[in-house]
Amino acid sequence: MSEHKTELEKEGAVRGTTASYVSGFILSLILTLSAYFVVRQNNDSTQPEFSYQSIITIILALALVQLFVQLLFFLHLDKESKPRWNLMVASFAVTVVLILVLGSLWIMHNLDYHHMESSPATDKAIIKDEGVHY
Amino acid sequence: MSETRAVPVKAKAEYEGSKSIFGFWVYIMTDCVLFASLFATYAVLHNNTAGGPNAKELFNMPYVLAETLILLTSSFVCGLAILAAHNQQKRQVLWLFGLTFVLGLAFLGLEIHEFRNLYMEGNSWRRSGFLSAFFTLVGTHGLHITAGLIWMAVMMIRVSKSGLKLISLRRLTMLSLFWHFLDIIWIFIFTIVFLMGSLLR
Numbered sequence: 001m002s003e004h005k006t007e008l009e010k011e012g013a014v015r016g017t018t019a020s021y022v023s024g025f026i027l028s029l030i031l032t033l034s035a036y037f038v039v040r041q042n043n044d045s046t047q048p049e050f051s052y053q054s055i056i057t058i059i060l061a062l063a064l065v066q067l068f069v070q071l072l073f074f075l076h077l078d079k080e081s082k083p084r085w086n087l088m089v090a091s092f093a094v095t096v097v098l099i100l101v102l103g104s105l106w107i108m109h110n111l112d113y114h115h116m117e118s119s120p121a122t123d124k125a126i127i128k129d130e131g132v133h134y
Numbered sequence: 135m136s137e138t139r140a141v142p143v144k145a146k147a148e149y150e151g152s153k154s155i156f157g158f159w160v161y162i163m164t165d166c167v168l169f170a171s172l173f174a175t176y177a178v179l180h181n182n183t184a185g186g187p188n189a190k191e192l193f194n195m196p197y198v199l200a201e202t203l204i205l206l207t208s209s210f211v212c213g214l215a216i217l218a219a220h221n222q223q224k225r226q227v228l229w230l231f232g233l234t235f236v237l238g239l240a241f242l243g244l245e246i247h248e249f250r251n252l253y254m255e256g257n258s259w260r261r262s263g264f265l266s267a268f269f270t271l272v273g274t275h276g277l278h279i280t281a282g283l284i285w286m287a288v289m290m291i292r293v294s295k296s297g298l299k300l301i302s303l304r305r306l307t308m309l310s311l312f313w314h315f316l317d318i319i320w321i322f323i324f325t326i327v328f329l330m331g332s333l334l335r
Contacts, residue, residue: 016217025210032206032321035329036199043334052335063325067318074213074314086159093163097170104174 016076024073031066035059158308162315165278169319172271173326180331182263189264189331192257198328201244202320208237209317216310222298227306228290234313235286238279245276268327275323278316285309 035058042048042055050058071077071090080086126132180189215230249269252258259269289309293302 016213018214018217021210021213021217024213025206028206028210029203032199032202032324035325036195039329039333040195043332052333055333056330059325059329063321066321070209070314070318070321074209074317075311085156089160089163093166096167100167100170101174101177104171105177108178 016074020073020076024069027069027073028066031062031069035062038062154304155307155311158311162311165315166319169271169274169322172267172274173322176267176271176327179263179267184262184264186262186265187257189268189327190334192252193328193332195328195332197244197248198324201241202324204237204244205241205317205320208234208241209314211237212310212313216306219293219298219303219306224293224298227298228294231286231290231293231306235283235290238283238286238313242276242279242283245272245279249273249276271327272323275316275319278312278319282309282312282316285312 038050038055038058042050048055077087077090211230212234215227215234218226218230249272252265257265259266286309289302289306293306296302
């Protein structure tokens with residue numbers, strides 16, 4: 001009966017327990033709902049508690065926490081036996097993802113900045129930013 | 135002349151088996167890179183509405199929350215199904231994967247319904263850069279879900295016919311990795327596209 005199970009475990013398959021899936025599910029529910037209600041509360045109230053920037057930070061942080069919750073409780077990345085190839089490939093993927101996303105945003109933001117519609121005020125701002133003096 | 139060293143068949147099978155789940159994990163990680171490029175595109179284009187509607191005007195948040203919770207539950211039930219598979223409980227595997235399938239199908243149905251509404255209102259991918267990026271990102275996720283559902287249906291037929299052999303268990307394990315991965319991608323779509331889009335400044 002458990003012959004296949006140990007076989008799969010040797011191959012690095014998941015070894016979850018019902019408890020790990022249930023706690024992962026409950027934590028994910030809490031995180032999803034709190035992100036939703038933070039945004040909703042902000043949109044409904046006339047005097048929002050948090051600024052736009054801080055809400056963006058809060059919901060991004062909640063998403064990242066949920067990523068880790070699911071990696072640990074659903075994908076059991078922490079229970080992998082050594083050498084931890086899965087974790088290494090995942091770290092590499094995270095590196096590429098960060099370069100791709102942050103790099104794109106950075107470059108496109110910079111491009112936007114240099115293609116701003118020219119008005120005397122923006123020209124002045126650019127001249128000041130770039131430290132150009134006549 | 136050539137002294138071929140006979141590799142025992144069983145050892146060979148074990149060797150190949152030991153690579154397949156890891157190989158599938160590597161595939162999932164490259165899929166992450168695919169989604170990252172679509173997220174980057176969306177992030178760059180999300181303000182380019184070309185005079186059309188923006189995210190705040192288009193999306194119905196309770197509807198999206200319902201989609202999110204359905205997919206999360208589906209991912210959870212898939213985890214329980216794989217536990218049952220490891221314990222060789224065939225009937226439980228079939229009904230738990232059946233439930234995962236139904237929830238996944240419900241998610242896909244809601245998403246197609248939403249896409250159809252957007253299209254009928256004239257807000258298709260041709261409307262603006264924002265909508266092109268939106269349909270590409272969310273549509274690619276939807277295609278992955280569709281592929282996962284087809285795979286799941288095939289696996290359920292296999293398991294019901296030939297039981298939980300090692301090869302089926304291996305494939306079910308990969309399927310569950312894939313399904314959890316799609317839920318993780320959806321967390322970010324939910325946060326970045328829908329929650330941030332609906333946020334009032």
